Amino acid sequence: MAETLPSRSHQKAATLADVGREAGVSAMAASAVLNGSKTTARISDETRSRVLEAAERLRYRPDEAARALTSRRMNTIGVVATLLGSEPNLYFLELFNGVLRGAAAAGQNTTVFTLDGWDDAAQRIARFCDGRIDGLILVAPMLEDDPATWLPRHTPVVSIHANREIAGVVNLESDDEAGAFQATSRLLELGHRRILHVGGPVGSTGADRRVQGYRRAHEAAGVPLMQDPVVRDAYTFEAGRHTMESWLQVHRGEELPQAVFAGSDAIALGCIDALAARDLRVPADISVVGFDDTLLARTSRLATVRQPLQQLGRQATEILLSRMETRAENALTSTSANLVLPTEIVAGATMAPPRTAPQVIG
Amino acid sequence: MAETLPSRSHQKAATLADVGREAGVSAMAASAVLNGSKTTARISDETRSRVLEAAERLRYRPDEAARALTSRRMNTIGVVATLLGSEPNLYFLELFNGVLRGAAAAGQNTTVFTLDGWDDAAQRIARFCDGRIDGLILVAPMLEDDPATWLPRHTPVVSIHANREIAGVVNLESDDEAGAFQATSRLLELGHRRILHVGGPVGSTGADRRVQGYRRAHEAAGVPLMQDPVVRDAYTFEAGRHTMESWLQVHRGEELPQAVFAGSDAIALGCIDALAARDLRVPADISVVGFDDTLLARTSRLATVRQPLQQLGRQATEILLSRMETRAENALTSTSANLVLPTEIVAGATMAPPRTAPQVIG
DNA sequence: TTGAAAGCGCTAACAA
């Protein structure tokens, strides 16, 4: 009755005790040999080799759950993110990519925790923390309350693009205001005077800051804002398309903007799609600049503002890991901090000087 | 000395024993009340409320690691994927999205395990399984040996787009051959006779099948393949661009293909980029069709073959979950199976009838 | 250099 069914004999995984028995030594010796502990006890080569052999024979593999119970360490970091809609979110993906790499480099696993919204977040995140993870990364939380009230004391947290200051949490973000300022200034330098801003959602601090940068660039250049200069909706392709199209309909018969500064790459591509549907050419008829420099921008040669998303994710992870270390030793690292990473302009192929002849919206 | 530092008194999380003590009952009673167990013992309302109150006061939260140790259940599924290069992989993201949703719907967490390649996969995946996860999803594994030899017996596995049959593992895939056949046939119907295939890497079963579908469509239509009809490289934008450009250089002075059937959306967009760099217009001068229907295709209005990636991920998760159930009861579910999901053509804006006048490669 | 024993926090027998 060989291997037709998985042999029941191996059904149960070998434990350290099994290995010890097999090798004729104690479980403790086996532990010391196999799971390289801090024990001062040194093991004789004799014992060591017998243990190793037995472990091999029994296909021993340590049970991480048990190990976690004693060591109070899961070697896992958690990432909390809202994954709204069915469309993948490249912003999140690039951050996540950075987190994965950072974690992998430190031999840590990463577990993802998805939220449908931030309403019941407190409860759910709190549960999520207990015993499963050693540290937490909060991505772009549109948080209302202060997580410090419900986060377990022991779980170090690093946030990315947090919407508010959180007690005892390090936050990383990119310089949204400066990025928007740069992009808008660049358009102004090129000669654009009528620049529409199709921004991200109201209530998002990042989106707010981009609006501010857009405004400040106009002020700095002494150029007045165009009429109805800012429209805002979600950070998606669909929202971009819809918002652009609506704006054009409302302003039918008026002069076409010379450029669009979009709150994200997805929005920008949505705008381009809406423009293309009206046979408007980018950048010949109108320039479009995005924000983020996600994969989408790179494959479309979209002019955009790069925020170093991967690096943001990776660095957040590294900071988290170091906090996990220190927190383990003494619980004194509870200062807040805010790191701002710089943005830069990516030229792309959707930004050009304005047309000489103005155009009317059909 | 109020709240300047996190109060050391709450440093240590409350345990069931603490709750019991606080409530003046046993830890077991607390357990029964708080972590709704299968114990037949019913708890009096009196006790129940006292426990709940004590738990609240102590901010009790169950330690998942400890719970996992006894229940042999982590409520977590693992996803193994190769995350090569720095570029995010939309194929994976869409699958992953589906997995996350499936897992979340069943109250399971998801942990990601990244591999740099499939060389040392066996060792590393095996370790990953022990005690951390209850089931495993392998995404596009380019496996050499049979994981059944090294996977822990208890860990159910579902694969997506596996490259080989795996003992005791359910595999999900989409109908690559049929998809490629449909796309190519569509181009042939439109009148194209010189269709270049820029495919995915040699060694990928999926890429191989797409080549087969491409060939079979020609046979079925009685149309001979063009000269040097198939070139293959990685599934990326860069590879697509580079491969397309190289092919054009090699065939300088010859007739331009009328259409390109690409092995993935990323490849297709790379091809379009290479063509655009030569001022060739898509689809006016040449049609381009992709494969996958990722976000990239949707935001570029790329003609493509849709494989239901999200659904693939979600369904894989559901199958895995059901296997986890049955496996827990009796270990008899070790049959292999292969589910093939259908593909469909997405028209897009990059596919049109061929030019009337042929064009020469400059 | 090794072993025995205690315990991490929780659950599931079995008694009371």
Place this chain on the structure above:
DNA sequence: TTGTTAGCGCTTTCAA
């Protein structure tokens, strides 16, 4: 209805 007891697999004192 409740408490007692005995582990889950591992690590870590402490003694030998």
